[in-house]
Amino acid sequence: MLILLELLLTFLKVGATSFGGGYGMIPLLSEEVIIHGWMTAEEFRAFLAVAESTPGPIAINMATFIGSQVGANLFPNAVALGRFLGAFIATFGVVLPAFVIILIIVAVVNKLMEYAGVKAFLSGIRPVVIGLITATGITMLLEVMLGIKTLYGTVAFDWKALVIFLSMGAIYYPVKLVKKKTVSPILLIAVSAVLGILLYSPLLPI
Amino acid sequence: MEKFKKVLKLFLIMFKIGLFTFGGGYAMIAVLEREFVERQKWLADEEFLNIAGIAESTPGPIAINSATYIGYKIAGFFGSLFATLGVVLPSFIIIFAISFVFDWFSSLEYVTYAFRGIQACVAFLIFSAGLKMFSKLKKNPFNLILYLITLISFTLLALFGSQFSAVFYVLIGGGIGVIVYLIGLLVARKKKKNTPKDNAGEGGNE
Numbered sequence: 018m019l020i021l022l023e024l025l026l027t028f029l030k031v032g033a034t035s036f037g038g039g040y041g042m043i044p045l046l047s048e049e050v051i052i053h054g055w056m057t058a059e060e061f062r063a064f065l066a067v068a069e070s071t072p073g074p075i076a077i078n079m080a081t082f083i084g085s086q087v088g089a090n091l092f093p094n095a096v097a098l099g100r101f102l103g104a105f106i107a108t109f110g111v112v113l114p115a116f117v118i119i120l121i122i123v124a125v126v127n128k129l130m131e132y133a134g135v136k137a138f139l140s141g142i143r144p145v146v147i148g149l150i151t152a153t154g155i156t157m158l159l160e161v162m163l164g165i166k167t168l169y170g171t172v173a174f175d176w177k178a179l180v181i182f183l184s185m186g187a188i189y190y191p192v193k194l195v196k197k198k199t200v201s202p203i204l205l206i207a208v209s210a211v212l213g214i215l216l217y218s219p220l221l222p223i
Numbered sequence: 224m225e226k227f228k229k230v231l232k233l234f235l236i237m238f239k240i241g242l243f244t245f246g247g248g249y250a251m252i253a254v255l256e257r258e259f260v261e262r263q264k265w266l267a268d269e270e271f272l273n274i275a276g277i278a279e280s281t282p283g284p285i286a287i288n289s290a291t292y293i294g295y296k297i298a299g300f301f302g303s304l305f306a307t308l309g310v311v312l313p314s315f316i317i318i319f320a321i322s323f324v325f326d327w328f329s330s331l332e333y334v335t336y337a338f339r340g341i342q343a344c345v346a347f348l349i350f351s352a353g354l355k356m357f358s359k360l361k362k363n364p365f366n367l368i369l370y371l372i373t374l375i376s377f378t379l380l381a382l383f384g385s386q387f388s389a390v391f392y393v394l395i396g397g398g399i400g401v402i403v404y405l406i407g408l409l410v411a412r413k414k415k416k417n418t419p420k421d422n423a424g425e426g427g428n429e
Binding site: 030032033034035036037038039040042043044045048059062063064065066067068069070071072073074075076077078081082085086089097100101104108111112114115116118119120122123124130133134136137138139140141142143144145146147148149150151152153154155156157158159160161162177178179181182185186189201202203205206208209210211212213214216217218 | 241242243244245246247248249251276277278279280281282283284285286287288291292295296300303307310311313314315317318319321322323325329332333336337338339340341342343344345346347348349350351352353354356357360365366367369370371372373374375377378381382388389390392393394395396397398399400401403404405
């Protein structure tokens, strides 16, 4: 039961302190989930792909899934109930701060966003959040490519991961430049899945 | 009764948007505009721009922030409650269902190969999202320095297995924003004092 409280507090914290929407939430969410031992970094990345390729806000998709996974071990003979409680509490936690903050802004302090102090605070947050998101992408690539979490572990270079990463860029950027459209993440995920099967399975002798 | 109908309609529209929008909050803003400004004409253009700006600069999922705000503008507290519920519910149901089969599914042999490829793709998606946001950021020294310091220190610390939380980055960034703003005020004040009009001597305070 204590774990439900932990789940609630964690997601309240994530919901209240992450700027920049779902992507901005990823660095904080991954560190929380790994510190609590709720998921491994690999599971987190794998589910992130599911959250990106299903409809709805990424933050909600992640919260519901993590909550359900954590709740699964709650009651040995009522797994579905445990999953539901976990999913509900995590989703509630990530939504509540946003809901309350916006209500306060729209109903009480209409002009909050126009105060110079608030504007100055946000002006410092914006470049930091964008830096965090970029760094998360780089860190994830290094983790996948080197098969490591930190430099202290053994490094096993995986050139296939780098090939897949670069292939994504080779699809994404030319289309963006020529057609001025962004390729849908779902298409990229599908292509990378096929590449993964081709490169990693014993089907092809690479 | 009229209000009840409006809240119900709001809920159904948000549910539809939550069910059919892929790509998270930023993608959702365009859909919300089409629905509430163009089709229902419940919000004026200018008002919507204001809402989008606030949703992107307050903490939490962008989809939740905008749903809460739009709901309140249209039908008060119950409007915001049901708009938020509507946008969350489809995600919750879909992901909750997926969570039951995810562990089984992701342990299938060929799926594990696919997921290895997908992980590289997820790293790319986050990296490219960061770059895209960076390209829209104003390139002044303040933004560039904060962006680069965050990017480099977060990546390095992650590689050395440090636990400096993303929350602190965000708070420090906001703090720096406020400090730079205050210094700017002081400098402006000094300039005013140092360049008195013609009748120097007493230096009247304004």
